[in-house]
Amino acid sequence: xxxxxxxxxxxxxxxxxxxxxxxxxxxxxxxxxxxxxxxxxxxxxxxxxxxxxxxxxxxxxxxxxxxxxxxxxxxxxxxxxxxxxxxxxxxxxxxxxxxxxxxxxxxxxxxxxxxxxxxxxxxxxxxxxxxxxxxxxxxxxxxxxxxxxxxxxxxxxxxxxxxxxxxxxxxxxxxxxxxxxxxxxxxxxxxxxxxxxxxxxxxxxxxxxxxxxxxxxxxxxxxxxxxxxxxxxxxxxxxxxxxxxxxxxxxxxxxxxxxxxxxxxxxxxxxxxxxxxxxxxxxxxxxxxxxxxxxxxxxxxxxxxxxxxxxxxxxxxxxxxxxxxxxxxxxxxxxxxxxxxxxxxxxxxxxxxxxxxxxxxxxxxxxxxxxxxxxxxxxxxxxxxxxxxxxxxxxxxxxxxxxxxxxxxxxxxxxxxxxxxxxxxxxxxxxxxxxxxxxxxxxxxxxxxxxxxxxxxxxxxxxxxxxxxxxxxxxxxxxxxxxxxxxxxxxxxxxxxxxxxxxxxxxxxxxxxxxxxxxxxxxxxxxxxxxxxxxxxxxxxxxxxxxxxxxxxxxxx
Amino acid sequence: xxxxxxxxxxxxxxxxxxxxxxxxxxxxxxxxxxxxxxxxxxxxxxxxxxxxxxxxxxxxxxxxxxxxxxxxxxxxxxxxxxxxxxxxxxxxxxxxxxxxxxxxxxxxxxxxxxxxxxxxxxxxxxxxxxxxxxxxxxxxxxxxxxxxxxxxxxxxxxxxxxxxxxxxxxxxxxxxxxxxxxxxxxxxxxxxxxxxxxxxxxxxxxxxxxxxxxxxxxxxxxxxxxxxxxxxxxxxxxxxxxxxxxxxxxxxxxxxxxxxxxxxxxxxxxxxx
Numbered sequence: 137x138x139x140x141x142x143x144x145x146x147x148x149x150x151x152x153x154x155x156x157x158x159x160x161x162x163x164x165x166x167x168x169x170x171x172x173x174x175x176x177x178x179x180x181x182x183x184x185x186x187x188x189x190x191x192x193x194x195x196x197x198x199x200x201x202x203x204x205x206x207x208x209x210x211x212x213x214x215x216x217x218x219x220x221x222x223x224x225x226x227x228x229x230x231x232x233x234x235x236x237x238x239x240x241x242x243x244x245x246x247x248x249x250x251x252x253x254x255x256x257x258x259x260x261x262x263x264x265x266x267x268x269x270x271x272x273x274x275x276x277x278x279x280x281x282x283x284x285x286x287x288x289x290x291x292x293x294x295x296x297x298x299x300x301x302x303x304x305x306x307x308x309x310x311x312x313x314x315x316x317x318x319x320x321x322x323x324x325x326x327x328x329x330x331x332x333x334x335x336x337x338x339x340x341x342x343x344x345x346x347x348x349x350x351x352x353x354x355x356x357x358x359x360x361x362x363x364x365x366x367x368x369x370x371x372x373x374x375x376x377x378x379x380x381x382x383x384x385x386x387x388x389x390x391x392x393x394x395x396x397x398x399x400x401x402x403x404x405x406x407x408x409x410x411x412x413x414x415x416x417x418x419x420x421x422x423x424x425x426x427x428x429x430x431x432x433x434x435x436x437x438x439x440x441x442x443x444x445x446x447x448x449x450x451x452x453x454x455x456x457x458x459x460x461x462x463x464x465x466x467x468x469x470x471x472x473x474x475x476x477x478x479x480x481x482x483x484x485x486x487x488x489x490x491x492x493x494x495x496x497x498x499x500x501x502x503x504x505x506x507x508x509x510x511x512x513x514x515x516x517x518x519x520x521x522x523x524x525x526x527x528x529x530x531x532x533x534x535x536x537x538x539x540x541x542x543x544x545x546x547x548x549x550x551x552x553x554x555x556x557x558x559x560x561x562x563x564x565x566x567x568x569x570x571x572x573x574x575x576x577x578x579x580x581x582x583x584x585x586x587x588x589x590x591x592x593x594x595x596x597x598x599x600x601x602x603x604x605x606x607x608x609x610x611x612x613x614x615x616x617x618x619x620x621x622x623x624x625x626x627x628x629x630x631x632x633x634x635x636x637x638x639x640x641x642x643x644x645x646x647x648x649x650x651x652x653x654x655x656x657x658x659x660x661x662x663x664x665x666x667x668x669x670x671x672x673x674x675x676x677x678x679x680x681x682x683x684x685x686x687x688x689x690x691x692x693x
Numbered sequence: 694x695x696x697x698x699x700x701x702x703x704x705x706x707x708x709x710x711x712x713x714x715x716x717x718x719x720x721x722x723x724x725x726x727x728x729x730x731x732x733x734x735x736x737x738x739x740x741x742x743x744x745x746x747x748x749x750x751x752x753x754x755x756x757x758x759x760x761x762x763x764x765x766x767x768x769x770x771x772x773x774x775x776x777x778x779x780x781x782x783x784x785x786x787x788x789x790x791x792x793x794x795x796x797x798x799x800x801x802x803x804x805x806x807x808x809x810x811x812x813x814x815x816x817x818x819x820x821x822x823x824x825x826x827x828x829x830x831x832x833x834x835x836x837x838x839x840x841x842x843x844x845x846x847x848x849x850x851x852x853x854x855x856x857x858x859x860x861x862x863x864x865x866x867x868x869x870x871x872x873x874x875x876x877x878x879x880x881x882x883x884x885x886x887x888x889x890x891x892x893x894x895x896x897x898x899x900x901x902x903x904x905x906x907x908x909x910x911x912x913x914x915x916x917x918x919x920x921x922x923x924x925x926x927x928x929x930x931x932x933x934x935x936x937x938x939x940x941x942x943x944x945x946x947x948x949x950x951x952x953x954x955x956x957x958x959x960x961x962x963x964x965x966x
Contacts, residue, residue, distance in 0.1 A: 175959055176956040180955070241926060248939075252939065252940065257948070260948065303852065304861075404955075412947055414927055415929060416928075417926025417927045418926060418931075420925070420930070428853065431852040431856055434858050434865070435866050436935070437935050439936045439939070440937075440940025440943065443937075530937075534937055536867035540873075
């Protein structure tokens with residue numbers, strides 16, 4: 137680091153003044169030196185944070201002109217094809233922002249793209265946290281906050297999609313009404329409460345607006361603050377590597393290097409979002425026309441983050457049994473509320489469930505490599521596959537139209553893939569993880585394939601293997617031994633008497649889950665090297681080998 | 694030769710070669726490519742002469758009768774042409790859907806096989822021999838008159854009658870049984886009018902009592918105006934397909950660019966290795 141410099145006199149005096157009153161310097165000094173590990177995947181959460189800031193800023197701009205009112209007005213703005221059309225004031229003001237406010241359309245498009253990137257970044261960030269096991273103790277609660285933020289972001293986005301009151305928005309609101317109605321017993325009351333009367337009424341847009349610009353952003357801002365604060369307190373996880381332990385963090389200090397990087401990264405995110413907003417048209421509401429309950433368009437889709445719910449609605453069969461003379465709309469209730477409910481409950485409970493299965497109560501600050509937790513990784517990919525099939529099914533009419541596939545055939549293809557796809561994904565991912573572990577073990581014991589082919593005096597060709605570098609070796613060795621619960625908790629005492637806890641039904645379930653979770657382990661230590669394939673020993677004299685090989689053909693140049 | 698030999702290793706030479714090759718290909722394409730632009734005037738089978746009918750019959754027997762039958766009754770599940778009328782023939786043939794080499798549940802739009810004159814002759818033959826069907830009123834010439842259609846009326850009628858299959862921007866949509874509502878991006882005003890009155894495929898017939906000629910012209914004017922509307926939101930309209938293509942772009946372009954930036958920013962410096 138550079139020499140300590142004396143600050144300018146005025147600045148120093150100001151600093152002293154503040155410090156004498158707030159005692160901030162010691163706290164600042166510690167926190168300025170806070171270290172963040174360097175890896176691109178650790179920046180995904182920041183992408184979410186930055187796009188959230190962009191959405192907030194552009195959203196404030198939009199509220200200056202947007203009128204959340206369902207009053208019928210005649211459009212007189214500058215978009216010619218809709219002149220004279222009767223529409224709600226909300227839609228008219230959204231058109232006004234798009235065509236008659238300077239920079240309005242650009243800001244609207246930045247707002248929308250940033251919202252998409254916000255949710256996409258949250259999903260990417262969650263995948264990173266999940267696959268590296270960064271949700272484990274002590275970070276389970278922050279995982280809960282994050283999952284809550286994902287749900288809130290999805291709701292917030294859906295409300296924003298609904299506000300302009302164009303034909304696409306209205307279809308979304310109609311769908312919300314349908315889902316509310318499908319709730320047993322209280323459904324019709326919930327819908328009357330939500331819409332202040334029958335659909336569409338005049339209350340829904342102003343109500344959604346209040347929730348969209350005030351309530352949810354407020355809650356989300358508070359949760360984002362808590363989320364970041366907890367990361368700060370608990371420190372960031374890091375990937376295994378030389379000099380990295382469970383009790384240190386190796387990386388870049390907050391000030392100046394990380395602050396500069398993070399600041400620059402904010403401008404990257406903002407810049408790319410603005411670039412997309414100026415190049416790609418998004419949500420051209422003027423083409424959709426105003427919402428009228430009598431109209432609906434082919435190809436009406438929600439934004440991608442609601443797509444999985446749309447898909448699950450499209451795939452679910454038409455079940456509507458009569459219970460005591462009252463229809464129970466299972467074909468809406470299950471796909472729109474039960475399936476997402478199960479998905480998100482599983483997502484939120486996973487850290488606790490995994491801790492229960494593995495009996496692992498240790499603190500974890502080093503990230504798992506996904507291959508080293510094959511069952512968890514496979515489960516994650518299973519979930520992603522399930523979600524992905526639902527997401528694609530949400531656009532099944534577009535797929536049918538573009539690829540000339542019968543619409544109902546796509547429904548059946550997706551129904552089957554929804555069941556079969558995740559199972560295949562689980563098996564394949566697990567095998568891939570175990571295969572990668574075996575390769576790690578081979579590399580550790582035999583070195584990596586150098587690409588240098590040598591001919592032995594006997595005429596045999598062999599590839600020279602070179603020992604892995606010190607950094608790579610630490611990374612390869614980072615695998616934490618995973619044993620079934622019985623061993624770790626000492627379920628059988630020295631006399632061979634099993635722990636009574638393992639004999640209850642729950643205990644048996646736990647034991648079974650634990651064995652399943654840790655099955656098929658690749659043992660790194662138990663390796664006899666007895667392949668007899670001539671490369672049991674790591675090649676030590678590889679340097680000279682390389683020189684010998686490269687000297688041959690170089691003469692010809 | 695010397696001049697070229699001296700410069701062929703110039704650093705910019707590669708670019709120059711590519712540039713000239715592209716210009717050459719472009720010019721060649723412009724010269725050789727078939728000119729697809731054709732004015733399509735309205736069928737006027739009223740003035741069809743005996744010669745036209747004979748020519749129409751010859752065309753019909755050659756290109757249509759193998760499926761629709763010499764008597765126009767249709768066979769083997771192929772539709773009958775009894776009472777379809779000239780408008781239906783003009784719609785099917787001028788949009789290239791007929792004659793079809795490969796009959797399927799639905800034919801896609803293709804460049805037309807016959808010339809305008811031939812189509813008129815064919816339409817005249819079909820409507821006189823197998824019985825006439827719905828016609829465009831003599832007082833209306835859609836290609837000319839659509840512009841006087843009330844666009845505000847058209848917008849409303851389009852959204853409540855057409856958009857559920859053809860999508861709000863006329864991008865089309867999927868139907869059941871392998872059928873689809875075609876996109877309206879290339880349809881001429883006359884073809885739209887003909888489709889409205891003849892109801893091709895799964896489309897309902899919108900006769901003058903369901904939709905008045907004024908409403909039809911309004912719809913046509915709305916379609917033509919909106920599809921010609923420039924995409925105010927940017928260079929790429931993402932197919933005007935709505936949130937699905939937007940989501941795809943957000944994940945590929947958006948997340949792609951941002952992750953690339955993240956990788957670049959966090960790339961390890963060599964000396965720390």
